[in-house]
Each structure stands twice: as structure tokens, then as C-alpha cells.
Amino acid sequence: GAVVSQHPSRVICKSGTSVKIECRSLDFQATTMFWYRQFPKQSLMLMATSNEGSKATYEQGVEKDKFLINHASLTLSTLTVTSAHPEDSSFYICSAGQGSSGYTFGSGTRLTVV
Amino acid sequence: DAKTTQPNSMESNEEEPVHLPCNHSTISGTDYIHWYRQLPSQGPEYVIHGLTSNVNNRMASLAIAEDRKSSTLILHRATLRDAAVYYCILRSGGATNKLIFGTGTLLAVQP
Numbered sequence: 001g002a003v004v005s006q007h008p009s010r011v012i013c014k015s016g017t018s019v020k021i022e023c024r025s026l027d028f029q030a031t032t033m034f035w036y037r038q039f040p041k042q043s044l045m046l047m048a049t050s051n052e053g054s055k056a057t058y059e060q061g062v063e064k065d066k067f068l069i070n071h072a073s074l075t076l077s078t079l080t081v082t083s084a085h086p087e088d089s090s091f092y093i094c095s096a097g098q099g100s101s102g103y104t105f106g107s108g109t110r111l112t113v114v
Numbered sequence: 115d116a117k118t119t120q121p122n123s124m125e126s127n128e129e130e131p132v133h134l135p136c137n138h139s140t141i142s143g144t145d146y147i148h149w150y151r152q153l154p155s156q157g158p159e160y161v162i163h164g165l166t167s168n169v170n171n172r173m174a175s176l177a178i179a180e181d182r183k184s185s186t187l188i189l190h191r192a193t194l195r196d197a198a199v200y201y202c203i204l205r206s207g208g209a210t211n212k213l214i215f216g217t218g219t220l221l222a223v224q225p
Binding site for chain 2: 004006034036043044045046049091093095101102103104105106107108110
């Protein structure tokens, strides 16, 4: 079945630094990937849609200059949290899909900003 | 995006069937009904999806009402590993259409 690999699974960074999270589709090509954020005991919130070869589409209220998305190939999308602050600490999850079938999600990245 | 309504939580006993309901009265003709589940500290996992007819796979069954305004996810024999948050989501066809998650149903399975 379709596999989406997300890396790293956990990261701790200092306030003010940037962190890059990678999302790879291992056995299929994904022209579109999605990035979510999840705070404790809450549901997933869609942040943006990553489009291969073009700009990402951000959901309302998500700062595009803070959450940089790059989708340079059909199998890789990256999310960079720039100038991270403690309030950016969260669980970040990516996903990709094929046709009208179900989406496959990465295992998530736990970001802690200290 | 069409909205879904699910109970906040449900309980089940191990090895018994579980019926998880979902209401989606504003569903459109092109919306697929998707179910995902999420175990703690993991990404969501695809369970099943359907459009009009009932669907079965190795994980679960999906029963869709004739008017498509509601559906039920059926776990035939719950195990402790089925304890998770279950999300019912409507999605238009195509690989580029996003999934918008609601609050889901937290399923607890008692031994």
C-alpha cells in the first residue's frame, strides 16, 4: 500500500531558530500533499496544500512567511517553521493521496520549541 | 465544506461489534464519505470510504443511508487496538481535494 514517510519524528529547537520537516511519498508520486497541525487533545487543523512545482495554498489564518512549504519533486514536500517560538510547539502531520482513494498520512513530527 | 456530526465518545467491550454513527445532512452528490482513525501520537490511518453503496474491507464495514445523509462505521469485533479517535469526513473526488477534520469520536474499548 501507499506509504508516506515523515522525518524527523521528534525535534527540539531553541526559540528563534528554524526547523525543517520532510514528507516523502515512498511508492507513489504525489503532485499534492497536505500539511496539518495538531495541538494536544484537539483535532487536526489543515495548514496548507503543497503543490508540486508551484506555490502552496495556505488556509486562512496560517502565516505563509512563517511556515514555508516547498514541493520540489513528485515525492518530497518540506515544511520549514521559521523563527520558531514556544507557541509553535505542536504535532505536525503530512498526507498525500491517489485518485479518489483514501489519503495516507505520515507518522507525524513532534516539535518542541524551548 | 460539508459538515459532519459525530458523538464525542463511545465505549465498547472487547470482541463485540461497534457501530460509530455520523450525520452529514448537507452532503452533496459528489462527496465521498471517508473514515479515518488516529491512535495517540500517530498520524491518522485510512479506514474505509464510500459514495453510495455499502462497503466492506478487512478493517471495517461502511453502511450508508439511502438518502446519504448519514452513515455508520461498523467494527465487527472490537479489539483493544481499535481504541482511537474515529473521524468521519466528506471529501469531493480527486487527489487534490483536501480533508477537513472535525472533532471525531473517541472510542474506548474495555477488556
